[in-house]
Amino acid sequence: MENQTLYEKPVTLKHILKFAVPTIAMTVFMSFYTMVDGLFVSNLIGTNALSAINLTAPVIQVVTAVSTMLATGGSAVIMKKMGEQKVSEAREDFTFLILVNAAVGFVMCALGYLAMGPVFAGMNLSAEVAGYCVEYLSRYLLFTVPILLMNNFTLYMIASEKATLSLVCSVTGGVLNMVLDYVFIGMLDMGIGGAAVATGMGYSVTAVVGLFVFSRKTSLLHFRKPVPRIKVLVNAASNGCSEMATALVTGIITMMFNWTMLRYVGENGVAAVTIIMYVLMFVSSLYTGYSYGVAPMISYYHGEENHGKLKTLIRISLKVIACISVLSLAASFALTKPLVSVFARPDNPVYDLAVTGNRICTIALMFIGFNIFASGMFTALSNGVVSAVLAFSRSFVFMLVTMLVLPLFLGVSGIWLATPAAELMALVLSAGMFWKHRKTYGYL
Numbered sequence: 001m002e003n004q005t006l007y008e009k010p011v012t013l014k015h016i017l018k019f020a021v022p023t024i025a026m027t028v029f030m031s032f033y034t035m036v037d038g039l040f041v042s043n044l045i046g047t048n049a050l051s052a053i054n055l056t057a058p059v060i061q062v063v064t065a066v067s068t069m070l071a072t073g074g075s076a077v078i079m080k081k082m083g084e085q086k087v088s089e090a091r092e093d094f095t096f097l098i099l100v101n102a103a104v105g106f107v108m109c110a111l112g113y114l115a116m117g118p119v120f121a122g123m124n125l126s127a128e129v130a131g132y133c134v135e136y137l138s139r140y141l142l143f144t145v146p147i148l149l150m151n152n153f154t155l156y157m158i159a160s161e162k163a164t165l166s167l168v169c170s171v172t173g174g175v176l177n178m179v180l181d182y183v184f185i186g187m188l189d190m191g192i193g194g195a196a197v198a199t200g201m202g203y204s205v206t207a208v209v210g211l212f213v214f215s216r217k218t219s220l221l222h223f224r225k226p227v228p229r230i231k232v233l234v235n236a237a238s239n240g241c242s243e244m245a246t247a248l249v250t251g252i253i254t255m256m257f258n259w260t261m262l263r264y265v266g267e268n269g270v271a272a273v274t275i276i277m278y279v280l281m282f283v284s285s286l287y288t289g290y291s292y293g294v295a296p297m298i299s300y301y302h303g304e305e306n307h308g309k310l311k312t313l314i315r316i317s318l319k320v321i322a323c324i325s326v327l328s329l330a331a332s333f334a335l336t337k338p339l340v341s342v343f344a345r346p347d348n349p350v351y352d353l354a355v356t357g358n359r360i361c362t363i364a365l366m367f368i369g370f371n372i373f374a375s376g377m378f379t380a381l382s383n384g385v386v387s388a389v390l391a392f393s394r395s396f397v398f399m400l401v402t403m404l405v406l407p408l409f410l411g412v413s414g415i416w417l418a419t420p421a422a423e424l425m426a427l428v429l430s431a432g433m434f435w436k437h438r439k440t441y442g443y444l
Helices: 002-008 013-044 047-083 087-121 127-159 163-187 191-213 230-239 241-264 267-303 307-334 336-343 349-380 384-410 412-436
Strands: none
Touching (some): 002 267, 013 047, 013 127, 013 163, 013 267, 013 307, 013 336, 047 087, 047 191, 047 349, 087 127, 087 230, 127 163, 127 191, 127 267, 163 191, 230 241, 230 384, 241 267, 241 412, 267 307, 267 336, 267 349, 267 412, 307 336, 307 349, 336 349, 349 384, 349 412, 384 412
């Protein structure tokens, strides 16, 4: 079958990159236009508004957590069935999971509106920043369902060998977001609410295109009459629970970062954290994009029990991750000041905080890629438990320990060191799990 050709070809770097390059470009571009969002907000509204975007991030991550779980876990379950030649069943499950995600979107949207008041009230924010938070989040939540569908369709386009289309959707949505940022904020003076609407409309592009693409029977995965199999839902949830855990605890840790910075530095510290998170997010998107790209291949080869191809794929992937790690570390060190100056002028107190913080946090780039790939690999192998342990330990346990301990001894420097220290601890755990399960899955 034509749709199976790429999976059946020899595993070489060239063929791997056919899967991975579009998804890397897609995730990098998505992170880039998130940075552009922050650029418009910080320059046209102010760094207090930039702080507000970071302060709303935990609520947004909680709202999207369940969908992230079902998207990543469901993709692995469905592609494993495709590898087992259970094509009709896989398509029924695909449709069922998309409908579940839409229902989740409505529920989480309502919960988001209920939660934002108490969350922001408990942060002891200035009236200006609190107002920005409510304005931004109330507009963003209107697009909850399209954003959740975007999360799903992005992964399923990749699995259906439509990674290039996914990239085109992301680029189109990103360009739309940038244009609307300028129109809504710069021309129509809609403020931070306009930034939220621009972001939501940009994300909606993939959702709309996905509805058309997966309605066509020529697509490898397409809509058909769903069969509500509870076992599939449970498997998708358990397999993708690591990604949900990551989203949830990332929200919690982001909140802790904000609270700690408010305590030690004030709202300028939150703005500095936001800038550094943009840099880390941009580089991490390289690893995330690669992991998304190769995940369907891992699931497929696991489903057909082709250990030879699986070994080659994992070996090449580790080399790719190592190369990206070294290059990204060097680039981040070299470009720290130019990157920070895009968001804050050198005479702004946020500037010096962000420059110092980025130089320390950049060390984490040597470890993040391997941790992201390890968690994604086990998800693709349908081992949600190990993936969840890795993700939860990395994103919550280790970050919680370093965030609580290091600032007590090192002050603000301890806050910046928390991320590299946590990622190093996570790397040790990832290596241990990778070695422990090598014979079970035959990837070494």
